[in-house]
Amino acid sequence: MSDPDVIVVGGGPAGSCAAIVAARAGLSVVLLERGPFPGSKNMYGGVVYPRILDDLIPNWWEEAPIQRWVTRRATMLLTETQALTVDFRTEAWGKAPYNGATAYRPDFDAWLAGYAEAAGAQVLTSTTVTGLLRDDKGAVVGVTTDRPDGDLRARVVIACDGVNSFLAKEAGLYEHTDAKHFTLGVKETLALPKEVIDERFGVRGREGVDIEIVGCTGGINGGGFVYTNLDTVAVGVVLKLTKLAAQATRPEQIIANLKGHPAIAPLIEGGEMKEYSAHLIPEAGLRMMPKMTTDGMMVAGDAAALCLAAGIWLEGVNFAMASGMYAGETAVEAVRVNDVSAKGLVGYQRRLSNTFVLKDHRKLRRAPELVLSDRVQHLYPQMMANIAERMFRVDNPEPKPGLRRILRQERKRAGVRRRHLWRDAFTGFRSYG
Amino acid sequence: MTAMNFMETMETAEFRVHPDAHIVVDGSVCTDCTTRECVVACPANLFVPTADGGVLFNYEQCFECGTCYLVCTQAGAITWNYPAGGHGVVFHRT
Numbered sequence: 373m374s375d376p377d378v379i380v381v382g383g384g385p386a387g388s389c390a391a392i393v394a395a396r397a398g399l400s401v402v403l404l405e406r407g408p409f410p411g412s413k414n415m416y417g418g419v420v421y422p423r424i425l426d427d428l429i430p431n432w433w434e435e436a437p438i439q440r441w442v443t444r445r446a447t448m449l450l451t452e453t454q455a456l457t458v459d460f461r462t463e464a465w466g467k468a469p470y471n472g473a474t475a476y477r478p479d480f481d482a483w484l485a486g487y488a489e490a491a492g493a494q495v496l497t498s499t500t501v502t503g504l505l506r507d508d509k510g511a512v513v514g515v516t517t518d519r520p521d522g523d524l525r526a527r528v529v530i531a532c533d534g535v536n537s538f539l540a541k542e543a544g545l546y547e548h549t550d551a552k553h554f555t556l557g558v559k560e561t562l563a564l565p566k567e568v569i570d571e572r573f574g575v576r577g578r579e580g581v582d583i584e585i586v587g588c589t590g591g592i593n594g595g596g597f598v599y600t601n602l603d604t605v606a607v608g609v610v611l612k613l614t615k616l617a618a619q620a621t622r623p624e625q626i627i628a629n630l631k632g633h634p635a636i637a638p639l640i641e642g643g644e645m646k647e648y649s650a651h652l653i654p655e656a657g658l659r660m661m662p663k664m665t666t667d668g669m670m671v672a673g674d675a676a677a678l679c680l681a682a683g684i685w686l687e688g689v690n691f692a693m694a695s696g697m698y699a700g701e702t703a704v705e706a707v708r709v710n711d712v713s714a715k716g717l718v719g720y721q722r723r724l725s726n727t728f729v730l731k732d733h734r735k736l737r738r739a740p741e742l743v744l745s746d747r748v749q750h751l752y753p754q755m756m757a758n759i760a761e762r763m764f765r766v767d768n769p770e771p772k773p774g775l776r777r778i779l780r781q782e783r784k785r786a787g788v789r790r791r792h793l794w795r796d797a798f799t800g801f802r803s804y805g
Numbered sequence: 806m807t808a809m810n811f812m813e814t815m816e817t818a819e820f821r822v823h824p825d826a827h828i829v830v831d832g833s834v835c836t837d838c839t840t841r842e843c844v845v846a847c848p849a850n851l852f853v854p855t856a857d858g859g860v861l862f863n864y865e866q867c868f869e870c871g872t873c874y875l876v877c878t879q880a881g882a883i884t885w886n887y888p889a890g891g892h893g894v895v896f897h898r899t
């Protein structure tokens with residue numbers, strides 16, 4: 373094989389978008405994926421938000437292998453015996469140009485990689501990249517693989533190798549990696565007839581539901597989710613690694629507890645287990661992000677910790693697709709002017725900074741910590757649920773208590789200090805407002 | 806969830822097992838480890854404490870997630886790599 377202009381490592385959303393952009397601009401591109409097909413190693417919640425594909429794949433919604441369009445989005449606070457839900461639905465998200473959709477990643481990622489191939493990129497699956505090739509000045513000039521013909525050289529390497537990114541680490545772009553920056557996601561895919569799902573979740577046709585859950589993970593900071601596919605329901609939890617490792621309940625038991633909750637059990641009753649899966653999430657946003665470029669190489673997607681994990685938002689696929697596209701554009705530029713040094717690749721950082729990719733991360737920089745804080749995780753759900761229960765409970769012959777009194781009493785009962793409540797409200801407002 | 810049920814759960818995922826282990830655990834380090842983070846955290850339950858104070862590991866049903874090397878606090882206990890191309894876990898409805 374003659375040396376390509378660009379090597380993309382990883383056939384996830386970041387890698388495929390990088391390859392599409394570079395190949396369409398006329399560069400020779402090789403995309404290397406360790407799984408037997410793109411998507412085979414990838415797992416998420418999951419809902420994709422493909423708006424960013426509008427330019428790359430016009431009318432993507434007619435082509436993409438989606439399961440259901442999310443027209444109903446609920447956020448649920450759970451205590452052991454209570455549930456308080458904010459439930460939003462809109463017709464708008466059920467028609468073009470759509471918003472979010474449930475999809476299986478093995479379908480979605482393989483579909484997207486098809487566009488890379490159609491654009492002329494060579495997609496080599498079942499190929500694990502084992503390291504970087506460097507020149508005598510340390511610049512990245514290619515990769516080593518476990519193929520018989522081994523090494524492959526290129527002008528630019530784009531590392532889209534996901535959350536563990538051994539390539540970014542090998543290139544020295546991460547100062548350190550720390551378990552506290554990651555959460556573990558585990559999920560069960562449960563089969564149910566489509567009509568049963570439609571009825572239980574109150575949807576029709578291709579409409580679907582996304583439920584995000586706080587307060588269902590025992591003592592471990594994290595959250596839960598329920599998503600509807602056409603004829604399966606995905607149920608799972610995300611768990612802060614350091615907390616998970618420091619207690620005694622195993623992940624599958626935490627899912628089992630969630631499945632047994634009175635608010636969740638009726639939704640999934642009778643569901644037949646189709647697949648159990650697990651994957652890490654880079655959770656800490658700006659706190660963990662590496663340097664994005666070095667001589668001859670850029671990092672995109674989860675490999676660069678670009679996943680946005682801010683409680684009510686868990687978006688990584690769109691951030692991966694966008695950063696992959698920007699890395700692809702930058703590679704095209706750099707090859708054209710014949711400067712693939714870190715200096716020649718500065719356009720990548722600029723593109724990330726000027727778009728939602730880093731703007732959202734900057735705006736929400738305090739959100740991951742707030743959402744995973746002990747108060748939000750353990751105290752507030754109980755407090756809010758108790759407030760709701762008292763507001764809606766009829767205690768005749770007692771008259772209805774004033775809301776202000778309920779708030780004060782329940783705040784005290786939950787052991788929440790007023791000062792902390794204000795501070796968290798302020799942080800929340802600054803982050804999300 | 807019982808251990809038996811969980812074994813059935815793990816059967817639902819596809820693993821194209823390579824003859825060589827991609828993760829190697831040095832049992833002699835584990836013998837001295839009191840915290841055993843891997844045992845509770847590995848989503849596939851592949852780290853099993855033994856009666857003689859060691860830890861038994863089998864790589865075959867591994868999700869390749871990375872949890873174990875991140876939570877393990879003992880240097881040198883875990884040597885972690887991806888399996889050879891085309892091998893290991895294959896997801897379908899995730």
Ligand SMILES: Cc1cc2nc3c(=O)[nH]c(=O)nc-3n(C[C@H](O)[C@H](O)[C@H](O)COP(=O)(O)OP(=O)(O)OC[C@H]3O[C@@H](n4cnc5c(N)ncnc54)[C@H](O)[C@@H]3O)c2cc1C
Nearest residue numbers: 382384385386406417418419501534557673674688689692
């Ligand atoms: C439980 C969970 C729930 C989530 N929910 C959502 C959600 O609902 N919506 C959302 O948008 N995001 C969600 N995310 C985040 C999202 O999955 C990621 O942000 C996204 O997959 C990142 O894409 P990527 O292309 O950067 O990396 P990946 O999708 O991880 O792709 C990396 C690719 O590189 C390959 N690879 C890795 N190393 C090598 C190597 N050495 N050689 C060759 N190939 C290699 C892998 O096989 C893989 O195909 C969730 C994540 C998890 C774990």
Ligand code: SF4
Nearest residue numbers: 835838843877879882
């Ligand atoms: S793998 Fe690490 S955490 Fe697990 S028992 Fe061995 S030393 Fe301890």
Ligand code: SF4
Nearest residue numbers: 847867868870871873
């Ligand atoms: S990589 Fe994940 S699934 Fe595999 S042994 Fe480690 S913790 Fe378990």
